[in-house]
Amino acid sequence: MSKVTENPRGNCVLGGINAVLGAIDRACPIFHAGPGCCMQTSAGESGQAGGKTPFFVSSVSIPSSNMLEKEVVFGGENKLRSTIQGTIEVIDAKAYFVLTGCTAGIIGDDIVSVVDEFRAKGHPIYAIETPGFAGNSDYGYETVFKVFLDQIVEKGRPKQKNLVNLLGIIPNHDPFWSGNFEELTRILNKLGLEVNTFFTQHQGMDEIKNSGAAALNIIVNPWLLKDAAEQYEAEFAVPSLRIEGLPIGATDTTDFIRQIAAALDLDTVRVEAVIAEEEEEYVYNYLETAIGALSWKRFAIVGDSNMAIGLTRYLANDYSFTPLLTIITEPMFREEDKERIKNRLTSLEYAKPPQVLFESDQYHIAKALAENEEITLLIGSTNEREIGLQKDIQCSVISFPITDRLIFNRTYAGYRGSLTLTEDLYDNL
Amino acid sequence: MAMQLDISDIGTRENRLGSITGYVGDLQDLANQSNCGSLKGGVRCFSQSSTCLSGCALGQLSGIRDVAVIHHGPAGCSVTGAQIYTVTKQVAKKRGVVNNTVYIGTDMSEEDTIFGAGDSLHDIVVETNRRYKPKAIFVSSSCATGIIGEDIDSIVAELRDEIDVPIAAIHCEGFKSRIWASGFDLSDHAVLTTIVKEPKQKRNKINFKNFYESARDDIIALFKNFDVEPVFLYANATVEELSHISESLATVCICGTLGNYLGNGLEEKYGVPYIRTINPLGVVGFETWLREIGKVIHKETEVEQYIQAERSIYLPQIEEVKKELEGLRAVLGMGPGYTFEVSRVLQELGMEVVWAAAWHYDKRYENGDIPPAMDYLLKNTPNFEVSVADQQNFEILNILNTYKPDLYLSRHPGSTVWAIKQGYPAVYVADEYMIFGYKRTLEFAHTVLDTIRNRSFEKNLAKMVKLPYTDWWYKQKLDLFLEKTK
Numbered sequence: 044m045s046k047v048t049e050n051p052r053g054n055c056v057l058g059g060i061n062a063v064l065g066a067i068d069r070a071c072p073i074f075h076a077g078p079g080c081c082m083q084t085s086a087g088e089s090g091q092a093g094g095k096t097p098f099f100v101s102s103v104s105i106p107s108s109n110m111l112e113k114e115v116v117f118g119g120e121n122k123l124r125s126t127i128q129g130t131i132e133v134i135d136a137k138a139y140f141v142l143t144g145c146t147a148g149i150i151g152d153d154i155v156s157v158v159d160e161f162r163a164k165g166h167p168i169y170a171i172e173t174p175g176f177a178g179n180s181d182y183g184y185e186t187v188f189k190v191f192l193d194q195i196v197e198k199g200r201p202k203q204k205n206l207v208n209l210l211g212i213i214p215n216h217d218p219f220w221s222g223n224f225e226e227l228t229r230i231l232n233k234l235g236l237e238v239n240t241f242f243t244q245h246q247g248m249d250e251i252k253n254s255g256a257a258a259l260n261i262i263v264n265p266w267l268l269k270d271a272a273e274q275y276e277a278e279f280a281v282p283s284l285r286i287e288g289l290p291i292g293a294t295d296t297t298d299f300i301r302q303i304a305a306a307l308d309l310d311t312v313r314v315e316a317v318i319a320e321e322e323e324e325y326v327y328n329y330l331e332t333a334i335g336a337l338s339w340k341r342f343a344i345v346g347d348s349n350m351a352i353g354l355t356r357y358l359a360n361d362y363s364f365t366p367l368l369t370i371i372t373e374p375m376f377r378e379e380d381k382e383r384i385k386n387r388l389t390s391l392e393y394a395k396p397p398q399v400l401f402e403s404d405q406y407h408i409a410k411a412l413a414e415n416e417e418i419t420l421l422i423g424s425t426n427e428r429e430i431g432l433q434k435d436i437q438c439s440v441i442s443f444p445i446t447d448r449l450i451f452n453r454t455y456a457g458y459r460g461s462l463t464l465t466e467d468l469y470d471n472l
Numbered sequence: 473m474a475m476q477l478d479i480s481d482i483g484t485r486e487n488r489l490g491s492i493t494g495y496v497g498d499l500q501d502l503a504n505q506s507n508c509g510s511l512k513g514g515v516r517c518f519s520q521s522s523t524c525l526s527g528c529a530l531g532q533l534s535g536i537r538d539v540a541v542i543h544h545g546p547a548g549c550s551v552t553g554a555q556i557y558t559v560t561k562q563v564a565k566k567r568g569v570v571n572n573t574v575y576i577g578t579d580m581s582e583e584d585t586i587f588g589a590g591d592s593l594h595d596i597v598v599e600t601n602r603r604y605k606p607k608a609i610f611v612s613s614s615c616a617t618g619i620i621g622e623d624i625d626s627i628v629a630e631l632r633d634e635i636d637v638p639i640a641a642i643h644c645e646g647f648k649s650r651i652w653a654s655g656f657d658l659s660d661h662a663v664l665t666t667i668v669k670e671p672k673q674k675r676n677k678i679n680f681k682n683f684y685e686s687a688r689d690d691i692i693a694l695f696k697n698f699d700v701e702p703v704f705l706y707a708n709a710t711v712e713e714l715s716h717i718s719e720s721l722a723t724v725c726i727c728g729t730l731g732n733y734l735g736n737g738l739e740e741k742y743g744v745p746y747i748r749t750i751n752p753l754g755v756v757g758f759e760t761w762l763r764e765i766g767k768v769i770h771k772e773t774e775v776e777q778y779i780q781a782e783r784s785i786y787l788p789q790i791e792e793v794k795k796e797l798e799g800l801r802a803v804l805g806m807g808p809g810y811t812f813e814v815s816r817v818l819q820e821l822g823m824e825v826v827w828a829a830a831w832h833y834d835k836r837y838e839n840g841d842i843p844p845a846m847d848y849l850l851k852n853t854p855n856f857e858v859s860v861a862d863q864q865n866f867e868i869l870n871i872l873n874t875y876k877p878d879l880y881l882s883r884h885p886g887s888t889v890w891a892i893k894q895g896y897p898a899v900y901v902a903d904e905y906m907i908f909g910y911k912r913t914l915e916f917a918h919t920v921l922d923t924i925r926n927r928s929f930e931k932n933l934a935k936m937v938k939l940p941y942t943d944w945w946y947k948q949k950l951d952l953f954l955e956k957t958k
Contacts (some may be wrong), residue, residue, distance in 0.1 A: 045594050047603075048550075051577035052555050056547030057601055077615045077646035078523020078862070080548065082886075087551030096889070100940045101866040103886040107521040111647050115619060122517075129518020129953055135942045145546055145616040146647055149585055176616055177582050178544040304661065335948055406574075406603060444554045 049405035050426050054443060056176040057142055058084035058438045059183015059216065059317070061105075064140050065089060065097030066214030068247030071136035071461070074155060075123045076144020080175065088180060089366035091425075092104040092443055093218035093450030099136075108131040109388075110146045119152050127161055127168065138248050139168040144199075148174025167248070169194050181267060181373055184213045191251050194278060200256040206237045207303075208257045208281070210271070211264030211349065212409040214242045218445045219350075222454025223289065227263065228302065230457055233317045234309055236362050255279035259306055263289055263299075265387060266350050266380035282306070287387045288352025292361040292461035293322045294392070295353065321458040329462050335470055343368040343397075343399075343415065345408055345423030346442025348384045352420055354441065356387070357461055366397035368415055372424075372442070374403050439471045475733075475740050475838060480625045485527075488608075490835035495524075495860035496951040499828075503850050506835045506842060513833075513860065514759055514954035524646030524864040526612060528655030528656070530571040533610045533642070533662065533685075534573055535560055535707035536714065542576045543644075544593050544624065545614025547877035550577030554635035563684050563707055571708060574604050585620055585767055592847050595625055601635050601651040607711040610662060612882050618645030638711065640666040650862050651832040653729045653807060660734035663706070663777040664741070664906035671718040671742055678765070679727035679744070680706045680715050681734055686792050687912070688690040693907075697778050698771040700788050704889055705734070718742040722768045724761070726904045728843055729753065729834070736838035748837075750844045751809070753907040754817030755790065786910035789792030798822040800924065803875060805829040805868050808860075810901065812845035814881060816853065817907055825856045826875045829868060831884075833860045859950060866891050866941060873946045895934030897923045 054062075056062050061084050074081045081460040084279045086101040089095065106125040109120050123141070130139060158170035188210075209227060209238065214220045224243040231238050239250045239257060260275055260283035262268050272283035284306045296413045297318050304314040342364050344351045348371045358364040367399065369388050377382060381401060389396035402408050409430045412421065421431045421438045425446045431438025440448060440463075441455070455464040473624040476482060485491035492513025495502060505511035522940065534541045534556050543550035554574030564571035580589055597611060613624050628641040640662040644655065679693060680702040691702050700721060702714055717723075723738050724747045725731020735746035745768045752761040759779055766775030800823045804811055808830040815825045831956055836842055861867050868887060872880060872894055880891040888898035899919060901907070907916045 046579055046592070047548075047599050048577045048579050049574050051547050051550050051579065053547050054551045055546045058551060060550045069940075077524055078522035078650060079526060079652070081521035082523045083552060085521075086555065087548065090552070091554060092785055093711065096886075101886075103863050103884070104890060104940060105521045107519060109519050109522045109862070111650065115501070115647050125517035126519065133518065133945045134940050136940065145585070145614075146619060149616065174582075175548050176580055176585050179547055200514070233760040267638045321825065367824060424554075426554055428887050429561065446555055446558050461764045 047406070048403055052230040052424070052426070053179035053181070053374065054084055054087045054183070054184060055180070056173050056178045056183040057144060057154060057175040058088045059180030060142055060171055060173070060187055060321055061085065062180065062215035063184055063187040063213065065101060067138070067240035068245045069137040070247060071130065071134045071139050072105055073127060073130050073139055073141045074144060075104060075119065075126070075141055075147045075152065076110060076175070077146050078107070078109040078111070081105050082146045089215035089306055091446055092215055093445050093448055095435060095449070095451060097215060100134065106134065110144065115146060115150060118150060118159055119147055123152065123154065123157050124160070124466065127157065130163070131166055135314055137167065138168065141168065141170050143172055143174045145175040148176065171256060179374060181213070183218070185267060185271065188268060190392060191254070192271060192274045192278070195248070195251050196255045197252045198255060198279065200253055202258065203237070203256045204258050205235060206239065206257045208239045208254050208260045209263065210260055210268055211262040211286070216443060217347070217349070218443055218450050219456070221452070222452040222460065223456040225452055226454045226457035226460050230296070230317070230321070231303070234300065234314060241389045255281060257281050259284055261286060261303060263349070265352060265384050266375060266377070270465070289349045289355065289456050290455070291353040291455050292357035293326050293450070293458065295356055296457050321441070328456050330465070335403050337465065339364060340420035340437070341367050341417050342363040342420040343370070343412060343418045345370045345372060345412070345421070345427050347371070347373045350442050352384065352387050353456070355397060356391065357464065360392045361461065362465070363393065364420070366391070366394055367418055368400070368411065369397045370400045370408055370411060372375060372408070374404055375401070376399060420471060437471060439468055475737055476525035476665055476738060477661070477741055481643040482657060485651045485657065485832070485834060486649060486784055489833050489837065491651050492556065492835070492860055493832045493862040494954050495833065495858070496954060497858060498855050499849060499858050500855045502833065503842070503846060512836055512956065514951070514956050516953045517866070517955055518953040520865050522650060523613050523652040523654045524644070525649055525655030525658065526646060528571065528616065528652050529642055529644050529658040530612055532656060532659035533627045534575055535563070536573065536608070537564070537569070537607060537710045538572045539610065539706055539711065540574050540576060540604055542578065542597060542600060542609065542611045543614065544578045544580065544589070544612060544617050544622070546580045547577055547761065548615055549614045550575065553577060560707070564772060567688065567708055568686070569708055571646040572604070572773045574600070574606070577586065577601055583618055584666045584833050588622060590622055590627055593622070593624070594631065597631050597639070598609055598634065601637070606637060608667060612642040612644045612875070613637065614644060615646045620646070638666040646928055653832060655731040659706070660703055660737060664737045666735065667711055668712045668718050669715045673719055674721065675716065675719045677701050677703050679703050679705060679720045679723040679738065681723065681731040681858060682905045683707065683726070683730070686903050690909070697799060698766070698774050700769060701843050718744060720744055722747055722765065724765060725751070726908065727771035727807070727895045728837070729807050732837050748839070748841065748844055750816070750848050750910060751813045754814045754819060754820045754913050755787070755910065757813060757816065758909050758913070780856050782910050789912070790914050790917065793914065793921065794822045796921055797917060798881060799824065801826045801875070801877045801882060803827045803829070803871055803877045804881045805831070806881070806901065807831045807889050808833050808843065812843065812849055812882050814901065814907065815856070816845065816849060817913065819853050826877055827857045827859070827871050829859045829861055829871065832860055861894060863887065867950055869894055869939070869941060870946060870948070892930050893933060893937050893939060895930050897927050897930055899923050
């Protein structure tokens with residue numbers, strides 16, 4: 044039901060889908076939508092996720108049928124057909140995906156039939172029939188995986204014991220997605236694993252097709268891809284391991300490694316050697332050189348659950364700061380997910396647990412922050428800068444939407460990322 | 473044709489002004505066809521992303537101080553609200569004022585598209601008013617609400633009895649128009665019909681329609697020479713200020729596309745003269761514009777003195793830099809309010825315009841005249857190639873590849889990015905005041921020089937980047953996908 048949302052943080056499904064497709068090497072989305080949908084969703088997603096845009100096609104270069112009144116009245120299938128034909132001629136892509144805007148969704152254009160005509164001619168083109176109003180960007184991410192699993196992942200590929208799919212980090216929505224994938228891939232490579240991310244190192248359609256050959260899905264997210272996990276298991280015999288929140292710092296990253304090692308029965312000697320190398324010889328080796336650089340803080344976090352869990356746990360468990368308030372900003376509907384997230388945020392090793400709120404409306408977010416007078420460090424999105432200024436406390440912008448930082452492959456994930464996070468908190472004192 | 477200021481929804485530019493988005497030809501031909509009435513825009517059977525009118529409409533309105541913009545639609549329509557929010561706050565901070573405008577999305581769902589969300593919209597407006605106590609409320613529709621037939625006019629009419637601040641319905645169904653500038657007209661129409669009051673007294677003020685008032689201090693100082701004060705619209709304007717713009721001496725604008733509806737509306741309804749010269753970009757534009765202002769406010773002598781004093785400072789410097797710009801070849805892609813103005817300035821600076829692409833083209837403005845920039849070019853400059861396209865990135869890159877200019881200029885950041893990826897130095901004319909007056913024209917000339925002198929980034933990048941377009945496309949004619957309308 045429609046409700047009041049000040050400064051909405053999520054996009055529509057279309058935005059979510061477009062953001063994910065933008066990270067697949069040489070994949071071209073085709074919008075069957077109104078003239079503004081592509082620009083609006085591009086600007087609202089990657090445009091607010093740290094300032095970089097998808098490299099292959101983005102915003103002005105994405106084909107769109109730009110549906111007008113004529114199509115609303117008479118149907119837009121002919122316009123879609125000529126748009127697809129033109130796209131295949133003009134854009135040199137490895138795969139094409141047709142997206143459905145609200146307009147096409149409501150008037151009921153038969154997108155699948157039009158796409159099938161081109162499939163029959165041998166073009167690698169896929170229909171995504173989920174219209175904009177069907178949900179938010181997170182649902183867009185899950186919708187893309189549904190399309191992968193229903194239409195692209197190939198059955199009968201020989202199993203590869205050391206291949207894993209690394210999932211749960213949303214490209215062009217999580218501002219640190221590139222760097223997060225890079226750091227977690229680095230760690231998994233050290234364990235002797237090959238990693239499918241689908242979205243980095245020019246991975247794309249080949250890796251998606253081959254993902255059924257993986258030995259394990261590692262889902263780094265406390266709640267997304269529940270259905271995809273079930274489908275991978277049922278149709279491709281790929282089990283999933285859920286990592287309930289982005290691992291940041293020694294404690295959670297080591298735990299991340301041990302869970303994977305157990306799931307894949309990896310050689311313990313090698314695993315422990317990697318942990319020792321990363322923890323002792325790397326992370327703490329640096330941390331001990333700047334003891335006391337950051338003064339003790341009582342902190343509040345505002346962000347999506349994946350990042351909020353990672354940040355809260357690192358700062359409380361590893362850095363001995365005091366958690367006061369964690370606000371989860373993405374809408375979610377299953378109670379079990381909220382419970383899992385709450386549990387992860389409150390079962391801390393040393394600290395008193397923070398208050399946990401689930402809230403998307405900037406009005407209530409600002410109110411909750413204003414009411415807590417003990418906060419001395421606020422970590423949130425660009426939207427929280429204002430309340431940070433009003434409270435006259437340190438404010439670090441780390442979660443979506445970020446419109447005042449440029450982020451290529453910076454990461455706070457894993458071992459190395461935790462050092463960067465600590466540096467950035469100091470820079471922002 | 474009289475403007476219809478007594479209705480809630482106005483026609484699009486296509487319908488009101490005969491505006492088009494599809495054309496390939498040249499300046500003379502475009503103007504001749506406009507004049508004899510035979511100009512019909514083409515329609516593309518293949519297109520890349522355009523933009524809808526909601527960004528222009530709601531972007532303008534959300535700049536007004538302490539108002540609420542309620543975007544009734546699915547989350548994607550309002551998601552850039554957060555960006556608008558940041559820009560609004562930053563622009564206000566720069567000026568030293570506080571702007572408490574809020575941008576609200578209604579997060580329309582699948583269920584709402586079936587059962588309608590009129591009741592919840594009513595409640596949302598009431599709740600917004602209770603929470604934020606805005607000075608005015610703008611309620612916008614979207615494609616989805618338009619198709620399911622949500623009657624926002626009736627909802628807003630009902631709310632007028634319950635809420636004691638001005639409240640307007642903005643008809644932003646994106647499928648209405650190919651021309652996003654129609655959104656500027658929607659915002660002007662809302663201001664004219666719900667906020668502006670009947671004049672009680674004349675004030676020594678000039679309405680200045682612009683985007684982000686970056687040249688505010690300079691313009692205040694400029695107008696002080698003539699004993700008038702500017703009222704900048706709409707960024708950071710208060711609702712109270714807006715209610716009095718019918719009492720100003722004149723309306724001027726930085727961009728004809730932006731100012732057309734408000735300027736003509738204020739003139740037609742309240743007799744506030746609208747300055748319709750070419751725009752104050754470059755030397756000729758600035759002087760023509762300023763002289764007309766002088767005439768309207770009866771300060772011709774003071775204007776002339778000012779012009780002579782400034783000329784003696786800046787013209788020798790501009791002449792100097794012109795020597796280095798002489799003969800450079802440029803391609804432009806901008807909204808029509810800028811394309812034809814900047815084409816003129818480039819020629820003033822000694823450069824050659826090899827292709828000008830306008831994001832749309834208005835055959836005439838609200839008062840029935842052909843846009844002054846176009847008129848000026850026809851009378852004063854050599855003919856050059858022109859296309860009209862709602863962005864259409866693939867066409868721009870084809871033009872660049874064919875003509876290989878020294879420079880590409882655009883007022884759209886996404887467009888310059890692709891030119892640079894293809895190896896062309898590009899100037900993003902982001903600030904609407906980048907070429908305003910003598911000083912900034914001089915600075916602009918230096919910016920162009922700086923841009924073309926160091927091309928290392930573009931050269932290196934273009935070597936590494938594989939663009940999405942097929943080799944086949946670069947060999948095609950530009951109008952391949954353009955179908956003539958009957």
